[in-house]
Amino acid sequence: MTNAHVLVVDDEADIRALISEILSDESYGVTVAANAEEARRAREADKFDLILLDIWMPDTDGITLLREWSESGELQCPVVIMSGHGTVDTAVEATRLGAFDFVEKPLSLAKLLRTVESALESVASQAGKSRTMLPALLTPVGRSELMKSLRERAQQFALQDSSVLISGEPGTGRGAFARYMHGLSRRAAEPVVVLTGASITRSNAEEQLLGSEQDGTTYAGVIEKAGKGTLIIDELTDLNDEAQKVLLGALEEGRFTRVGGKKPVRFDARVLATAGDDLDRKLDSGELRRDLHSHLNALSLRVPPLRDYSEDVPELLAYYVDKLVENEGLTFRRFDVAAQNRLRNYPWPDNVRELKSLVRRLLMSGSDDDITLAEVETEIADNVKNEEPLVKQDLLALPLREAREQFERAYLQQQLVLCEGKVGRLAKRVGMERTHLYRKLRSLGVDFKSISADD
DSSP: OTTOEEEEEOSOHHHHHHHHHHHHHTTOEEEEESSHHHHHHHHHHOOOSEEEEESOOSSSOHHHHHHHHHHTTOOOSOEEEEESSOOHHHHHHHHHTTOOEEEESSOOHHHHHHHHHHHHHHHHHSTTSOOOOOOTTTOOOOOSHHHHHHHHHHHHHHTSOSOEEEEOSTTSOHHHHHHHHHHHSTTTTSOEEEEEGGGOOGGGHHHHHHEEEETTEEEEOHHHHHTTSEEEEEOGGGSOHHHHHHHHHHHHHTEEEOBTOOSEEEOOOEEEEEEOTTHHHHHHHTSSOHHHHHHHTSEEEEOOOGGGGGGGHHHHHHHHHHHHHHHHOOOOOOBOHHHHHHHHTSOOTTHHHHHHHHHHHHHTTOOOSOBOHHHHHHHHGGGOOTTSOGGGSOGGGSOHHHHHHHHHHHHHHHHHHHTTTOHHHHHHHHTOOHHHHHHHHHHHTOOOTTSOOOO
C-alpha cells in the first residue's frame, strides 16, 4: 500500500520534516500538522489512510484529540501514537480509544516504517473489522496459534481481580505476562511493585512485606507500596517459610498491621505470582505452603517454552533487533534466511531470555552486514549441554552418530521408566530382541545392572 496518504501530527518541526522525508522516499503521500487545530483542518479537507499522532502538543494533547475523534465516530483509519514520555497507562488509554500502536521517541526509523506497514496492512486484511490490537510496548510477541491463545487468556484474566499464578520454565517471559495483565487491567494507572522471592530473609520478612512504624516515622512495605495496583511476586517458590506465613495472613485477613504499628491497613493490591517447574516438587516437599498456593492459584497461566512455538522465532529476532537498536544504540543488522531457519530449529534451553542475549551479542559485533548462519553457529556452539533433557539439546549441532546416540540413550532411559525397569517388557515395547537390547544398553552406558529380571 505504498501510495497511502499519511497525516503526521507533531509540534516539533524537525520531527515532522524527518518523518515526511522518510515516508515520501517510500512513496507515501504525506501531510503534516503542527498542532491539533491544523490536524482537524487537514482531516476536514482530505482523507487519510493513517495518522501518526504525537501525545505532547501545546494546544490539545494527542490523547484528547484521539478521544475527540473516537467518540465522534470520525476515526476511520488507524492511528499510531508517538511519544517521548510513554507510560503504561497512556498506552492502555490510547489503545482503548482505538489506537493501532504506540511508538516511543527518539524514533527508530526502521521500527517506524515497520509499524506504518503493519498498520496499513491491517486495514487491507481487516476491512470492516474492529481493531483491538495492543501497543507493542505491552504485547508479548508471537503470531502462532499458541501465543494468540495465551494472549487471549491473559487478556481475559486482566479484566478480573483474582490472583493469578503464572508458571513456566525460567526465561519464558512469565514476568512480562504479569506486567501485560497489569497494563490491561482496571488497575493500570495504579502502581506495579515487583517482589523477588529470594530477596526476603526470615529476619526481615515482616518489615519488607508489611512495613514498620518507628519513632513516629512510617516505612511502607511492598504490599502497601503496591496500593490499589498490582504486586508481582517473582519466583513464589523462593519465599522462605516465614515470608509465606506473613503473606498468607495478610491475604486471608485482607488487611495487615505494620511492625510496631497499631492501626490495620487494607490489602488492596492484586497479586500475580510467577513460579518455575519446581512448583509441584516444592508443594510435595512442604517447602511451599499449599494454603498459600491455593490463595494465589485462583487463576493459572502457563507460559510455554520457546521450543513449543518456534515458528515465532523470526518475529522475535526482528523484535529484539529493533528494541536493542533503539534502547541501547547497537548497530542494526538483519538475520539472513539461513540463520533464521537454523534458530527456528534450535531448542532454546533458556528460552526467550537466551534469544535476547544472542541477539545482543551479535549486534555488538559492530558490523552492519546481515547476520549469517556461520555467525549463529559460532555463537550457539558453546551452549551444548549434554546433561539437559533431550528436548533442550541442540542435536543439529552434533555429528549424526553423536546425535543418534544421545537420542537413543534418552529414549531408552525414559522407556525403562515406563516399563518399571523391566528389560523384558522394554524389549517388547521397543521391538528389539532382548540380547540385542542388552548390548545396546551397554554401548550407550545405560546402567541396568540393578534392574530386576522379569522372567
